[in-house]
Amino acid sequence: MDIFAVLDIALLASTIRLVAPILLAALGGLLTERAGVFNVALEGLMLIGAFFAVAGAFWTGEPLAGVALAVLAAALTAVVLAIVVDLGGDAIVGGLAINLLALGLTTYLVKPVFGVTGSYYDPSLVGLPDIQIPVLDGVPVLGTLLSGYSILVYLAFALAAVGQVLLYRHPWGIRLRAVGEAPAAAASVGISVRRVRFAAIILSGVLCGLAGAQLSISLVTQFVQGMTAGRGFIALVAVMFGRATPLGVLGASLLFGFAYALTLRLQSVGIPPQFVAMLPYLATIVALVAVAARTRARRRGAIAAIESDASDRLEESAKAI
C-alpha cells in the first residue's frame, strides 16, 4: 500500500469537515474549563443537538431551523447541568447523568417525532447546504480546501479565531479566566462567580448544539441512536491537549479530525473497519498521555509553587466566604 495514496487534498478537506463538530464542542468545553467546571456533559449536549437538528429540519424543511432548534435544546439541557453545579452538586456525576439522559431522551423521542424506531433516515430530509465560495471555488487546490463546506464549518473556525481575541481582550473573557483561576480574587472585585459559571455552561450547550447539528444535518443527514460515539469526550481531551486556548484547541481538534478523516480513507484500502474506527479513540488516549507528561514536567518547574499557592488561596477564600 502506498502511504501517500491516502494523503491528498481531499483528505485534508475531509479533515476540515470532520473537525467541525469536535472543534465546536471543544470550544464549549473550553469555556467551562476556563470557568473552573470539568464538563463531561459535552457528549450528551452534542447528542441532544444532533437529534433536534434533524427534528427541526424534519418539521420545517429548513435546515437552519434545525440548527436553531439544536442550539435551543442543547442550551436548555445545559441549564440542568448549570443548576446542578450551582447547587453545589458533583459536576462529574451530573455531567454523566446528562449524557445518559440525552441518550435515553433522544432514543425515546425518535418514535413520537419521526414515527420510527432506532434511527431515522429519509432521503427527502434537507441537510445544510455546502457553501461554494464564488471565485475561490474554481481555483484548483485552494477551491477544494477552502470552499464547499457547511456554514457550521466556517463558523467553527471563525469562532476559534474570535474566541482567541475574546478570551484575552474582551472584559468577559478576562473575567471568565479570573473566575476559573482565582474565584476568590474575582469575587473580591464584585464579579459574580456563580453567574459567570452559569453563563459558561449554557454557552457550552449552545456550542454543543451547533456541533450536534454539524454531525446530523451536514456530515450526514440522519439521526442514529448514540451517534456522537464519544466525540464529546474527544472534544474534552482536545481542550486539555490545546491547553484551553482557542487556537490550541483548534490545533488539537484538527489532529483528532484528521484521525476521523483517515478512518474514512483507510476503510477504502482494505483495513478492517473496526480497527480503522478505533483510530480516533487511540489518538485521543495518546494525546491524553502527552498532556499528562507535559503537566508533570511543568509541575516540577517553578510554576508549581504559584499553583499550590493559588490553591492555598482558594482554600483560604473558601473559608472566608
Next chain:
Amino acid sequence: MPFGRIAVGVAVPAIAIALALALGAVIVIVAGDSPLDAYGALVHGAVGTPSNIAATFIRSTPIAITGLGVAIAFKGGAFNLGGEGQMIAGALVGAVAANALPALPAPLGTLLAIAAGCLAGALWAFGPALLEIRLGVPMLITTLLLNYVAALLAAWVVTYPLRDLAGGGVAQTAMVPEATWLPAIGATRLNAGVVLLAVLPFIAAWALRRTVAGYELRMVGANREFAEYGGVDAARSIVGATLVSGALCGLAGVVLVLGVNHRYIDGLVTSAGFAWSGFIAAVLALASPILTVVAGVFLGALQVGGLGMTRATSVPLQLVDIVQAAIILVVAVRAGIQAALLKRAGGRGGA
C-alpha cells in the same frame, strides 16, 4: 447515631427515585397516556408473575455485578467508567475460552471460562489504572474511551476470525459447549449466576470492612493524604481496587454469556446498556456494596417492567432510560442535600 446515618443514606436515593418517577409520569402524561396504567404495567411486567420475576433477576445480574465493580473503585476514589469495555472483554474472552477448552468434568470448564473472563476484564482496566497512578492521566476518560475500542475490537473478532459461520448474518461466536453453561435453577429460567447477587455483595462488604486491604482502600478514598501518612501505599491500593473492579465487570460479561446467551454476539453488552445501569446503581447506592446490588435489582426490574409497559401501553421503553438518568441527576446534587441531613442527624450525637 447510627440510625440517623442509615436514614440519611437511604433518604437521598429514595428522594431521587421519587422525583425521577414523577418526571417519568409527566412524560407519560405529555405523551397522552395514563401514568397509573404505565406504572401499573411496569410493576406487573417486573414482578407480576414468577416468569417476570425470573426475567428481572436475569436482567439484574450483570447490572448488579458491574455496579459492584464500579462501587469498589469508587470506594478508593477512582472513577471506573470502563465497565462496558471490561464487560465486553469478559464476555468475549469467556466465550472464546469456553469454546477453546478441551472437554472437562462439569464445573471445571465453567470455572476456567469464568476465570478467563475475570482476568480479561481486569486486564482491560489495568492500563488506565497504571496511567493514572504513574502519569496522572484521568482514568475517568481513558476507561471511557476504551469502551469504544473494546466494542470495536470485539466486533472485529466476531466478524472475522471467530465468526460462527452457521450464524447467518449475525456476527457472533459459536455456541459454547453445553457443559460450560451455568446450570439452571430448578425449573425456572434462572441460572446459577443469580446466586452471585446473594454472595458477592456480602463478600465485598466483608472485605471492605474486615480486611487490611479493604480498610486501606476505604481510607485512601476518604483522605489519601491521611492514609499515606498512616503508611498506606495508596497507589497500590487504587490499582488493586481497579483490577478488582475490572474483574467484576468481566465476571458480569462472562456470566451473561455462560448463563443466558451461550455465545458472544456483537452488541450483546452495549445494546442493553448493562454497564451504565451498573454505574447508576453504584452512584445511587453511594457505593455501598449491598445497596448497590439492591439498586441493581431495582434497575433491572425497572427495565424488565419497562418492556411489559411498552407491550401494554404506547409508552416507549426508553422512558425507563430517562427515569434512570434522572435518578442520578438528583443524586448528583446529593452533596448539598446530604450535608444538610447529616448535620441534623450528627448534631444530636456530636459532642
Next chain:
Amino acid sequence: MPGSGAGRSPALPSAAGTADVAVPVVAMRGIVKRYGRLTAVDDVDLELAGSEIHGLVGENGAGKTTLMQVLAGVTLPDAGRISIDGREVAIGSVSAANTLGISMVHQHFMLVPSLTVAENLTLGQEPRNGFLVDRAAARRAVVDLADRFGLGVDPDARVRDLGVGALQRVEILRALFRGAAILILDEPTAILSPPEAEGLFRVLRELAAAGRTIVLVSHRLEEILASATRITVLRDGRVTARLRSAETNAAELARAMVGRDVALALDRPPTTTGRSVLTLDGVRAPGLHRIDLEVRAGEIVGVAGVAGNGQAELAEVVAGLLRPTAGTVRIDGRDVTNATTAERRAAGLAYIPDDRFRRGLAGDASVRDNLIMGRHAGKAGARRVLLDREGAARRVERLVASFRIRTADLGAPARTLSGGNAQRIVVARELADPHPLVVAAQPTRGIDVAASEFVRRALLDRRATGSGVLLISADLDEVRSLSDRIVVLHGGRIVSETPASQVDLVRLGLDMAGVAGGR
C-alpha cells in the same frame, strides 16, 4: 503609660491619643468577636487618624488579624460600633468596606496568576475602546498610579512571573486603584527580603504623606518602630498599650506583647534525659537553613517563633513530608533522611500534624477507623490480610476511655465531632503507644480549654514515660509551660536555644521578632 493601660481603657484620652485630630478617620468602639468559647477580640477601641501609619502588634492569637478583619468587612463583630469620619457605619461585607474606602492587603494575595498586572488591577472595571479592553488606557492608568507612589511595577508582566515583593506592590496598587483611603496590611513583610521590605516602607510613608491611613499589622517590632507613628499592642484580645513610636522602644513593646505570668500551671516533674531520639544535623530544605537540633528521651523541646518562620517545614522534615536538600535526620539513632513516612513511624515517630482534617484525620471515615490507622495491619500471618477486630476494638475502647473522646457512636464520621474531640482522636492515636519521638505541631490550635489542657498533659505523660517531644506551637504560653528547652526559629534559622528555666521573656520576644542583638 506602657503596659499599665491594661485592657479596656474607654474612648482614649490616653497619652497617645490627646494630640490627635478631633474626628478620627476610623473609630472602632467596644469591638467584640467570639469564636465559640474563645473571645478573639474583647472590647477593643481603636482610632486611626489620616496620614498616619498605625502599628498593630501582638502575638499569634492576640486578635490583631481578627480586629482588622472586622474593619475590612471579612468578619462581622459580635458587638461594637465603627465610625468613618465621624459617621457611624455598618460594614457587612468586603465590598461594603471597599465602598467606604477600606481595603485589606492579605497575606494571601487576591490576584489572578495568568493575568497581567494591568488586567488584575482593572478586573471588573476594565476600560474599553468600543468593544474590547483598552489595554493602552489600562496600562496608562496603572503606570500613572504606580508612579505617583513610587510603586515600580511592569503593567504588562504576568502576575505568576512576579516575585513576592512585586506581588505585594501590585496588591497595594489594586487597593489604591479601587480608591482605598484606609489600607490595612497584614504581616506584609513576613515574606519579603530586607531590601524589599525597605522599599515597601518607603511606599507606605509616601502613601501616608498623601493622606492615606495605613494600618500595619506585624510582629516585627523594629520595623514597626521605624515606620509607624502610633502603636497599639494587643494581647489575648485586649489592648495592653497605646504608644507613640518616638517615645518607646522594642523592649517595652515586647513586654507589652508577652509580659504576663504563665497562665498555665502544669505539673512538670524533673526527668532525666536519655539517649537522643531526634537529631537534625545541618538540615537544609525550602524554608529551613542549616538546622542543628537534638531532642533527647525524657524532654520536651519547644519551638517558638512567629508563624511562617520555618516551623511547619521543621515538622515536615522530621515527618518525611518534606525532603531535606542537605544534612541528615536521625530518629532514635536511625538515619531516616530519605525514609518514607511509614519507615519513620517504624523507627519510632509519632506525629500530630498541624492541620487535623488535612492529614490527621479522614473526616468522612468513622471514629473507629481513624483510631486504628497505622496500627491496622500486623507484621505477619493472618493479621497482614485480616483486620484484628478484637484487638482493634480493645484498642479503640481503651483510647476512647483514656483520652476521653466524647462520641455517642464510634461509627460516626470524625467530621461530626467537635474540634477538641477530633483532636483527641489524633492525639490518642499518636500518643497511646510509647513511641520514642513525638512531634506535636500546633497540638492545641483551635480547640477548647479543656481539650487543650488534656493534650498538654498527654504530652507531659509521654515525656515522663521516656519519649522525647518536639513541640511546635504558636502559643507561647504553651511552649513555656511545657518545654524543658526553648528554641526560637526566625527566618528558617534557629536564632536562640535556652533552657526553659533561664528564659527571659523580653529576650524571647525580641528573638521571635527577629530583632538583631536581642541577646
